[in-house]
Amino acid sequence: xxxxxxxxxxxxxxxxxxxxxxxxxxxxxxxxxxxxxxxxxxxxxxxxxxxxxxxxxxxxxxxxxxxxxxxxxxxxxxxxxxxxxxxxxxxxxxxxxxxxxxxxxxxxxxxxxxxxxxxxxxxxxxxxxxxxxxxxxxxxxxxxxxxxxxxxxxxxxxxxxxxxxxxxxxxxxxxxxxxxxxxxxxxxxxxxxxxxxxxxxxxxxxxxxxxxxxxxxxxxxxxxxxxxxxxxxxxxxxxxxxxxxxxxxxxxxxxxxxxxxxxxxxxxxxxxxxxxxxxxxxxxxxxxxxxxxxxxxxxxxxxxxxxxxxxxxxxxxxxxxxxxxxxxxxxxxxx
Amino acid sequence: xxxxxxxxxxxxxxxxxxxxxxxxxxxxxxxxxxxxxxxxxxxxxxxxxxxxxxxxxxxxxxxxxxxxxxxxxxxxxxxxxxxxxxxxxxxxxxxxxxxxxxxxxxxxxxxxxxxxxxxxxxxxxxxxxxxxxxxxxxxxxxxxxxxxxxxxxxxxxxxxxxxxxxxxxxxxxxxxxxxxxxxxxxxxxxxxxxxxxxxxxxxxxxxxxxxxxxxxxxxxxxxxxxxxxxxxxxxxxxxxxxxxxxxxxxxxxxxxxxxxxxxxx
Numbered sequence: 001x002x003x004x005x006x007x008x009x010x011x012x013x014x015x016x017x018x019x020x021x022x023x024x025x026x027x028x029x030x031x032x033x034x035x036x037x038x039x040x041x042x043x044x045x046x047x048x049x050x051x052x053x054x055x056x057x058x059x060x061x062x063x064x065x066x067x068x069x070x071x072x073x074x075x076x077x078x079x080x081x082x083x084x085x086x087x088x089x090x091x092x093x094x095x096x097x098x099x100x101x102x103x104x105x106x107x108x109x110x111x112x113x114x115x116x117x118x119x120x121x122x123x124x125x126x127x128x129x130x131x132x133x134x135x136x137x138x139x140x141x142x143x144x145x146x147x148x149x150x151x152x153x154x155x156x157x158x159x160x161x162x163x164x165x166x167x168x169x170x171x172x173x174x175x176x177x178x179x180x181x182x183x184x185x186x187x188x189x190x191x192x193x194x195x196x197x198x199x200x201x202x203x204x205x206x207x208x209x210x211x212x213x214x215x216x217x218x219x220x221x222x223x224x225x226x227x228x229x230x231x232x233x234x235x236x237x238x239x240x241x242x243x244x245x246x247x248x249x250x251x252x253x254x255x256x257x258x259x260x261x262x263x264x265x266x267x268x269x270x271x272x273x274x275x276x277x278x279x280x281x282x283x284x285x286x287x288x289x290x291x292x293x294x295x296x297x298x299x300x301x302x303x304x305x306x307x308x309x310x311x312x313x314x315x316x317x318x319x320x321x322x323x324x325x326x327x328x329x330x331x332x333x334x335x
Numbered sequence: 336x337x338x339x340x341x342x343x344x345x346x347x348x349x350x351x352x353x354x355x356x357x358x359x360x361x362x363x364x365x366x367x368x369x370x371x372x373x374x375x376x377x378x379x380x381x382x383x384x385x386x387x388x389x390x391x392x393x394x395x396x397x398x399x400x401x402x403x404x405x406x407x408x409x410x411x412x413x414x415x416x417x418x419x420x421x422x423x424x425x426x427x428x429x430x431x432x433x434x435x436x437x438x439x440x441x442x443x444x445x446x447x448x449x450x451x452x453x454x455x456x457x458x459x460x461x462x463x464x465x466x467x468x469x470x471x472x473x474x475x476x477x478x479x480x481x482x483x484x485x486x487x488x489x490x491x492x493x494x495x496x497x498x499x500x501x502x503x504x505x506x507x508x509x510x511x512x513x514x515x516x517x518x519x520x521x522x523x524x525x526x527x528x529x530x531x532x533x534x535x536x537x538x539x540x541x542x543x544x545x546x547x548x549x550x551x552x553x554x555x556x557x558x559x560x561x562x563x564x565x566x567x568x569x570x571x572x573x574x575x576x577x578x579x580x581x582x583x584x585x586x587x588x589x590x591x592x593x594x595x596x597x598x599x600x
Contacts, residue, residue: 218446234412
């Protein structure tokens with residue numbers, strides 16, 4: 001199939017937008033009291049009684065939650081895509097340079113001194129990830145300037161950062177009294193239930209990041225060919241890489257500070273779309289945003305409705321579904 | 336001014352090791368210029384400095400009379416394309432996608448190619464005879480095919496100068512000639528300057544207008560193949576015995592490295 005790239009992008013985005021719409025409405029209409037698809041549609045359309053209990057649940061609880069899930073999924077999937085391209089490593093994900101470690105340390109410290117989930121834990125976690133980002137940016141600046149250094153030095157630096165943070169996290173947990181440990185574990189596994197409606201505007205911060213990354217989609221294609229080749233074709237490699245690194249880390253930090261460490265979305269979604277759509281980032285960037293959002297909404301829905309009481313951490317679902325799905329795609333591709 | 340490239344007193348050190356030392360030369364517009372020399376002589380480093388991928392610690396490079404540092408990455412890429420020694424084929428881009436990447440320095444901010452860009456890519460692919468491979472992935476190509484795809488990408492940049500780093504090293508004789516013939520034909524038709532690093536002294540002898548012989552980062556000699564492919568110079572530079580005679584094709588020097596078993600006792 002040889003469609004012009006512009007039309008391909010439009011078509012794919014349109015299709016994935018429909019998927020996103022459907023999964024959103026599905027997630028909004030499903031809850032402990034069962035599924036009320038048409039009633040939900042009516043309420044969302046502004047019909048029906050605005051003061052009914054169902055309407056309140058939908059506007060105050062489920063819709064904000066779906067918006068959060070969509071932002072988390074889209075951001076993490078896009079973050080994974082960018083890092084896989086920047087580091088030219090298929091195992092890269094948004095947390096690989098230590099952003100997760102920094103924010104986890106911040107969050108745990110906030111919990112230990114007894115701050116509330118918002119704004120205390122969120123601010124501490126965001127600060128933690130910014131500190132790591134500062135370090136990683138310095139490292140990137142010095143490794144990029146030196147063409148003689150191996151291309152993996154940034155990756156290795158990030159992995160070391162993560163290892164160091166993991167040790168600090170273990171230390172903090174080992175010093176913690178048991179009733180707090182569960183809070184910490186839930187945060188580390190990722191949790192979408194703590195968000196309040198008033199915090200939603202913070203999520204708007206990720207939108208300009210999406211736009212910048214989309215503009216850099218074609219340069220990312222060239223970065224896959226190696227830094228020298230990208231340079232030779234007119235890309236300012238150092239600036240492009242630093243900008244992508246900072247923008248991506250910032251949006252991931254915002255998301256992590258609100259939702260904790262939800263794993264696997266950032267790793268598997270980019271791979272799934274790369275298998276289906278090929279390596280062109282102009283196509284992959286919008287697909288990962290929309291597809292990651294839909295996937296997260298779907299997983300969060302399952303995390304809410306599967307257990308007979310309460311809910312389970314959504315990070316468990318993302319990996320339980322994503323890993324087999326990816327392996328199936330990989331096998332089908334090879335036959 | 337006739338020189339498209341002026342290289343003046345370039346030096347490059349890395350960790351106290353001299354890579355290039357006081358290298359000067361000029362390349363004329365439309366010239367087929369080949370850089371030769373033993374391994375580690377600094378050929379690839381020199382090529383990278385010319386391409387702006389590496390900065391020399393001393394000296395200057397003038398491209399079309401303007402210092403290379405005054406070019407933006409983008410404007411430099413419109414002037415000069417490079418065919419690197421190693422090509423990344425790990426990501427499954429198709430031949431067409433790869434070739435059209437050469438349009439990068441000519442595209443707008445969203446990086447969308449126009450019909451015109453596609454036409455230029457088609458023409459480049461036709462020239463290097465890879466049109467029939469258009470939908471193949473890079474990792475499905477043979478060495479010769481891959482090299483022609485990368486050359487098509489360089490042509491797509493519409494540069495004044497094409498730099499090639501040992502483009503024939505891994506190829507059989509027929510494919511070596513194919514690549515060299517393509518470059519020669521492109522130069523004749525478009526007046527593009529060709530600068531090539533090569534280990535193949537006989538190809539260099541047959542195709543180049545002028546040669547630059549490097550040894551340990553210094554210029555040993557610059558000049559026509561006849562003057563540079565000189566027994567004494569080559570033996571001293573490469574450190575092995577060489578015989579030089581006239582090729583059966585006539586008018587060109589033929590270089591034969593002499594193995595031990597053929598040396599008189």
